[in-house]
Amino acid sequence: MDSKIEFCEIDKLVSSIEKIETDQILLIADLNVWGMYSKIVPLLELKGKKVIFWKAPDGEKVKTFENLNSAVNFFLSKNVHRNAHLISLGGGATSDFSGMVAAILLRGIKWSTIPTTLLSMVDAGIGGKVAINSAHGKNLIGAFHHPENIWIAHEFLETLPKEEFQSGLGEIIKYAFLNKEINNSIKTEEPLLEIIKKCVLYKEAIVKEDFKEKGQRKILNFGHTLGHAIETTYSLSHGISVCWGIAIVLGIFQKKNLLSELNELKELLSLDLEDSPWLNKTFPISDIMRLVKKDKKSTSSTEMDFIFCEEIGTPTIEKISFEKIEKTLMDKSDELRKLSI
Ligand SMILES: NC(=O)c1ccc[n+]([C@@H]2O[C@H](COP(=O)([O-])OP(=O)(O)OC[C@H]3O[C@@H](n4cnc5c(N)ncnc54)[C@H](O)[C@@H]3O)[C@@H](O)[C@H]2O)c1
DSSP: OOOEEEEOOGGGHHHHHHTSSOSEEEEEEEHHHHHHHTTTSOTTOOTTOEEEEEEEOSGGGGOSHHHHHHHHHHHHHTTOOTTOEEEEEESHHHHHHHHHHHHHGGGOOEEEEEEOSHHIIIIITSSOEEEEEETTEEEEEEEEOOOSEEEEOGGGGGGOOHHHHHHHHHHHHHHHHHOHHHHHHHHTTOOHHHHHHHHHHHHHHHHHHOTTOSSGGGGGGTTHHHHHHHHHHHOOOHHHHHHHHHHHIIIIISOGGGHHHHHHHHHHTTOOOOSOTTTTSOOOHHHHHHHHHTOTTBOSSSEEEEEEESSTTOEEEEEEEHHHHHHHHHHTHHHHHHOOO
């Protein structure tokens, strides 16, 4: 099943939601976003609908089993029915969590999302992968559950803190390696909204072909295996960590010809990628490998799918053993120490 994606003005959101055929709306909104936008997007006053509202802790904090339990039981206590429709308002953490609630409530109800961060507009809000975290790692408990509607209103970006904006730019850079058209849009300095649209359509097309990530969808994980490990180790934002993950693939795991491309894209998008946190220090290979082995892309206890990109627009998926990843990092530890973009 596909999602309907609509690029719209923020003041059209209420009327779009009012058109959903249900008398019951379950609303999950990120607490910060709600604080800023509840008057501009008055979702508690939908004509002809009863709105049941669960206010979510902001950002990543929401993605716990305790919150899942709390939200699901809260909605059940309000006598939700099977035709209830859940609306998520917030960034990727909120949509990951809300989608999980929608996936399990009454064995699955319909849901829609209003992404409010750059990262969730171009990536997290699209594609129906939903999840919460576990003590054993991020996003390890999850489901595939497509949102019915994705409403992208760029006005939300006006209040986004700089660090969160930069994180979204990191994912846009990933797309610029995977797809020539997106790459070209950045090179020709098209407006950000155009670039966002192209990223969304590109991701949606890939998801349509391979919803359950059995094949081609895996390319969207370019830079993510090492990126996730870097994110956990150094507490950097998701998009910035992905950029460092890409830098290591380009600079250490394959021919270096595209490393300058990363630098060019970074400059064009004004991404503040400062020195790597391990510059002139030892890259923490054993910590990183411990996290890499827990990655969801592991296909056995000895190997995983790894994404390479030797040429813009032609990423490849190759199986690589953990042993080989570790050996490559060790053999090139001097280059890693000096790696910069
Ligand atoms: N499901 C997927 O396919 C997928 C893909 C990529 C990332 N993710 C997930 O997305 C999450 C990260 O999401 P994110 O980067 O969108 O951030 P987020 O949802 O964690 O939000 C980050 C911060 O920005 C604030 N915020 C959100 N919108 C705002 C706005 N318009 N103005 C001001 N503040 C705002 C939030 O309150 C929060 O404090 C991670 O949990 C990651 O695992 C999921």
